[in-house]
Amino acid sequence: MKILSFPPRTEWPALLARPVQSTETIEKAVAPILEQVRTKGDQALAELSLKFDKIAYTGLPFQPRDLAAAESQLSDELKTAIQQAYQNIRKFHEAQRQPVEKIETMPGVTCWRRSVGIEKVGLYIPGGTAPLFSTVLMLGIPAQLAGCKEIILCTPSDHPAILYAAQLVGVTQLFRIGGAQAIAAMAYGTASIPKVYKIFGPGNQYVTAAKMLVAKEGMAIDMPAGPSEVAVYADDTAVPAFVAADLLSQAEHGADSQVLLVSTSKKMVTTVNVALTTQLERLPRRDLAAKAIENSKAILVETQEDAIDLLNDYAAEHLILSIENAEAVAERITNAGSIFLGNYTPESAGDYASGTNHTLPTNGFARAYSGVSLDSFVKKITVQHISSEGIRNLGPTIEAMAEAESLLAHKRAVSLRLASLE
Amino acid sequence: MKILSFPPRTEWPALLARPVQSTETIEKAVAPILEQVRTKGDQALAELSLKFDKIAYTGLPFQPRDLAAAESQLSDELKTAIQQAYQNIRKFHEAQRQPVEKIETMPGVTCWRRSVGIEKVGLYIPGGTAPLFSTVLMLGIPAQLAGCKEIILCTPSDHPAILYAAQLVGVTQLFRIGGAQAIAAMAYGTASIPKVYKIFGPGNQYVTAAKMLVAKEGMAIDMPAGPSEVAVYADDTAVPAFVAADLLSQAEHGADSQVLLVSTSKKMVTTVNVALTTQLERLPRRDLAAKAIENSKAILVETQEDAIDLLNDYAAEHLILSIENAEAVAERITNAGSIFLGNYTPESAGDYASGTNHTLPTNGFARAYSGVSLDSFVKKITVQHISSEGIRNLGPTIEAMAEAESLLAHKRAVSLRLASLE
Numbered sequence: 001m002k003i004l005s006f007p008p009r010t011e012w013p014a015l016l017a018r019p020v021q022s023t024e025t026i027e028k029a030v031a032p033i034l035e036q037v038r039t040k041g042d043q044a045l046a047e048l049s050l051k052f053d054k055i056a057y058t059g060l061p062f063q064p065r066d067l068a069a070a071e072s073q074l075s076d077e078l079k080t081a082i083q084q085a086y087q088n089i090r091k092f093h094e095a096q097r098q099p100v101e102k103i104e105t106m107p108g109v110t111c112w113r114r115s116v117g118i119e120k121v122g123l124y125i126p127g128g129t130a131p132l133f134s135t136v137l138m139l140g141i142p143a144q145l146a147g148c149k150e151i152i153l154c155t156p157s158d159h160p161a162i163l164y165a166a167q168l169v170g171v172t173q174l175f176r177i178g179g180a181q182a183i184a185a186m187a188y189g190t191a192s193i194p195k196v197y198k199i200f201g202p203g204n205q206y207v208t209a210a211k212m213l214v215a216k217e218g219m220a221i222d223m224p225a226g227p228s229e230v231a232v233y234a235d236d237t238a239v240p241a242f243v244a245a246d247l248l249s250q251a252e253h254g255a256d257s258q259v260l261l262v263s264t265s266k267k268m269v270t271t272v273n274v275a276l277t278t279q280l281e282r283l284p285r286r287d288l289a290a291k292a293i294e295n296s297k298a299i300l301v302e303t304q305e306d307a308i309d310l311l312n313d314y315a316a317e318h319l320i321l322s323i324e325n326a327e328a329v330a331e332r333i334t335n336a337g338s339i340f341l342g343n344y345t346p347e348s349a350g351d352y353a354s355g356t357n358h359t360l361p362t363n364g365f366a367r368a369y370s371g372v373s374l375d376s377f378v379k380k381i382t383v384q385h386i387s388s389e390g391i392r393n394l395g396p397t398i399e400a401m402a403e404a405e406s407l408l409a410h411k412r413a414v415s416l417r418l419a420s421l422e
Numbered sequence: 423m424k425i426l427s428f429p430p431r432t433e434w435p436a437l438l439a440r441p442v443q444s445t446e447t448i449e450k451a452v453a454p455i456l457e458q459v460r461t462k463g464d465q466a467l468a469e470l471s472l473k474f475d476k477i478a479y480t481g482l483p484f485q486p487r488d489l490a491a492a493e494s495q496l497s498d499e500l501k502t503a504i505q506q507a508y509q510n511i512r513k514f515h516e517a518q519r520q521p522v523e524k525i526e527t528m529p530g531v532t533c534w535r536r537s538v539g540i541e542k543v544g545l546y547i548p549g550g551t552a553p554l555f556s557t558v559l560m561l562g563i564p565a566q567l568a569g570c571k572e573i574i575l576c577t578p579s580d581h582p583a584i585l586y587a588a589q590l591v592g593v594t595q596l597f598r599i600g601g602a603q604a605i606a607a608m609a610y611g612t613a614s615i616p617k618v619y620k621i622f623g624p625g626n627q628y629v630t631a632a633k634m635l636v637a638k639e640g641m642a643i644d645m646p647a648g649p650s651e652v653a654v655y656a657d658d659t660a661v662p663a664f665v666a667a668d669l670l671s672q673a674e675h676g677a678d679s680q681v682l683l684v685s686t687s688k689k690m691v692t693t694v695n696v697a698l699t700t701q702l703e704r705l706p707r708r709d710l711a712a713k714a715i716e717n718s719k720a721i722l723v724e725t726q727e728d729a730i731d732l733l734n735d736y737a738a739e740h741l742i743l744s745i746e747n748a749e750a751v752a753e754r755i756t757n758a759g760s761i762f763l764g765n766y767t768p769e770s771a772g773d774y775a776s777g778t779n780h781t782l783p784t785n786g787f788a789r790a791y792s793g794v795s796l797d798s799f800v801k802k803i804t805v806q807h808i809s810s811e812g813i814r815n816l817g818p819t820i821e822a823m824a825e826a827e828s829l830l831a832h833k834r835a836v837s838l839r840l841a842s843l844e
Contacts, residue, residue, distance in 0.1 A: 080822075119757070242838060337803070344813040348836055353820050363640065398774045400499050407770075412667050412701070417768065
């Protein structure tokens, strides 16, 4: 790690800036893929899938026998673990349901909100080096709880744990297709893949660009995406080996992972650095992780105030507070995706099984975006009922405002009703 | 209105399709505006503002004396109306606060969510024929309740009611600037206008295109937008004059407004049509409204089941249920922005003052999007704390899953902690 001692606040923006990714070239590559799928449907999927993923797209979803076979390939230990994670994630997301509450804003004027599951959602699960069955749980469980009627899952992987998790969360159709073409298929619909109303899930730069391009056309997506990140704020109560392990568990995601250590203790920074070197040695994905660590920063600050300000400026996806007064400091964090408190709360708990969602805002998007939750899979429809008493109370207010906005038909819709009650 | 009697379901998609708007030409016009503001800041704002709006951009926000002067220009009647609307909207949005609830997903594993206001938000209020001070309330009140620290408002208008409403909701800086250049200013920041984290508000096609383009770059926006819409479902208990007035109050927004009447009663459709003609006569904005009505449809259906299915397929921004069993039917509506029940609940109540938000998903976006609410102005940060007992309980689950995803550093972050507890 590069150690930066007490940089002045004027230097923070440059220190905390994420690498800028030019999306133009990738968008130019992706736009024709979207267009092909939009106009040629399954034929385009077959061509593109063979070309990019070396997979023959069959046009058929996985069948019950494939799913049964997948289950039989998993160890009991892994199935039990997935089931435990399922229970915890479900419990946390279930508590996010909002009961309907009728609010009488004035006598006779009653307003409320109904949460309704989005009817058709599309989940994307990438292939690549790690089979992200945990993401199937993170996206599928809130979809299931929201009561989404069609849960479509596209993935280039046929890893049995992905297929098993998809069954657990009640995916209704699961297709083996990846990349920008999978996003296009769910955005526009093809003969085999239904058009959905909202698309979720991680992916490489092509998948991300495809999501942003269909979002520009009005498709709802979970959130914009960038490389994964962790910031750890450690004081002398932290355990250096744990901090190093947490930094590495972020770093192993890829060379572009963003890893940041903040501390008021020079001793802690030095000891963590030593632990990093030792732990890196014994890591299978050490090449990836070593690159990420090489690009990473440890920032020494004078005070806890400085640390809090710096962390709020950075707006980390994952923020680990390995400090004495972690819960109190967490109350003062205004920008972060998810916060992990104390020495026994590693990021990997939230990545897999504690119950919180691991689909979180990266790249500073935590300034405006929340992570995925049950909210992401429902719409809240407002409903109102006004009685004759209510329109008598509220009518004059509406009339005055509509008139001042020069919207006379708006006014008249009230005046006619008031006149009928005289 | 064009009356369509019992069209078969196969024809519904074509009947319910919104006019397709090609965004390509507008985006091509807007992209250079964004680029100019990004690179030349206030200088570009001055040039563009003069060119498009004939307004000399001063680089200064409205001053306290401008705001005081605005207030003195308003009638007491209008001020009272705006204050009443403020109270009702505030009451409804205040009830949307979610208390923090700590969930123990397993013994020793506690997860919760904190709602935190987005620090800097930008509101856009268009100029044009109607001074939309109501939209200042609809966006400003939830921003105020959320505790957003900077609430920036850009508008090409200097209408006193807009300035007055801006004060009520606690706008922190109010700039006289409009169009795509205003969106660019809030997205990128200039010397005079702060960069914000999320942009809200309606606008013409240029404003909308600007919002979609900055969203593609990762800026959060309220939602994609299209022309305003109402669908009215009326049975023989409806009052034809009220229905006609509601259709016209949507139609007067512009020739591209979408107006739909659905009924099982031929008599109702005929009578509403007669009322429409009579009421149109006496409307100041009758030319706009007449065009919208000309393009609108009345669809006769056989049964209430058909009506519900058709309305869910359409996914109206505003849905008025002027029917006997309105509340029961509302429970079966899965796609709509806001629903208005019964004969005394005109859309204009929700547009101005009942308490619900009037910034709603148009163009079928109600299939996936909610209207603006308090949620739109907060992020929900997840927090978790795991005790030593908790990591003992949860650790083996995380280890098994991390190993199966080949993320060994994730596993080790847990194993080290478990080992330390032995």
